């Protein structure tokens with residue numbers, strides 16, 4: 001674990017001293033957009049036109065933010081258009097490593113780099129900041145398009161449609177305001193909430209995060225008892241963003257991050273929702289539980305000093321989810 005400062009790697013854990021024991025996630029810095037015609041997106045430079053084979057994703061199967069990009073790539077049928085390199089699940093003194101000595105880890109398909117920070121340095125040899133996944137890489141300009149998953153999934157959602165992406169829009173115009181509002185709560189209290197609980201270094205910081213987390217899960221449970229998805233009966237990015245946290249919850253967050261008031265298995269609606277999305281074509285293939293469990297239990301020595309991986313729960317995500325009772329799934333074009 002560490003970061004780059006003026007292009008030099010430094011091995012440092014997150015600083016929580018200045019925030020009363022509270023974990024703060026830093027902002028992503030590469031914010032360009034791939035667009036259908038190469039025009040500039042909401043931020044960054046122009047010149048990143050959607051083309052088959054031009055872009056490459058660097059991901060970790062363990063990381064919930066990177067996982068979003070793999071799911072949208074699968075649901076939009078973009079596997080043939082956008083390649084993927086998968087890092088080793090352990091993230092220690094060198095940060096993410098592009099090693100292939102763990103089943104499912106691919107090494108670096110493009111440059112043969114052994115550390116992800118070398119890729120950041122190729123994009124900017126003076127970079128200062130964290131070296132995070134996911135990264136969307138442009139093989140033509142040899143730079144990082146974006147390292148912000150929330151924006152990468154929106155690029156995959158529509159920019160590649162003319163190249164034959166699968167139909168379906170996970171961020172349709174008419175639902176954007178509602179999606180944005182849910183995303184904000186889910187991001188702060190759930191996606192990042194589990195990390196705030198797990199990385200807290202004071203009782204107050206932990207209590208605050210974990211209470212808010214379970215209040216939010218209770219509210220989501222109720223919402224998903226009334227409708228099939230978070231926004232009516234249309235599957236949207238809001239669902240996919242919540243889902244990557246739900247998948248890791250019982251196998252990891254309950255024990256490793258001390259999020260142990262309830263399991264997702266104890267919430268009938270959240271559990272059915274978890275199973276339904278797991279069963280969508282292409283999604284189960286994006287879930288690598290060995291990477292998920294090895295990463296968390298082995299990469300946070302301040303949280304789990306001996307690196308012991310817990311036995312973990314038995315998971316049953318292939319059984320009927322029963323969500324049809326709330327109505328047909330509507331697909332937005």
Ligand SMILES: N[C@@H](CCC(=O)N[C@@H](CS)C(=O)NCC(=O)O)C(=O)O
Pocket residue numbers: 001002025026027028062063064065066095130131132133134147148149150
């Ligand atoms: N805002 C980023 C966050 C990504 C992120 O924090 N990824 C974690 C892995 S789950 C990471 O790479 N952390 C390395 C670090 O913080 O040094 C996104 O959503 O893309």
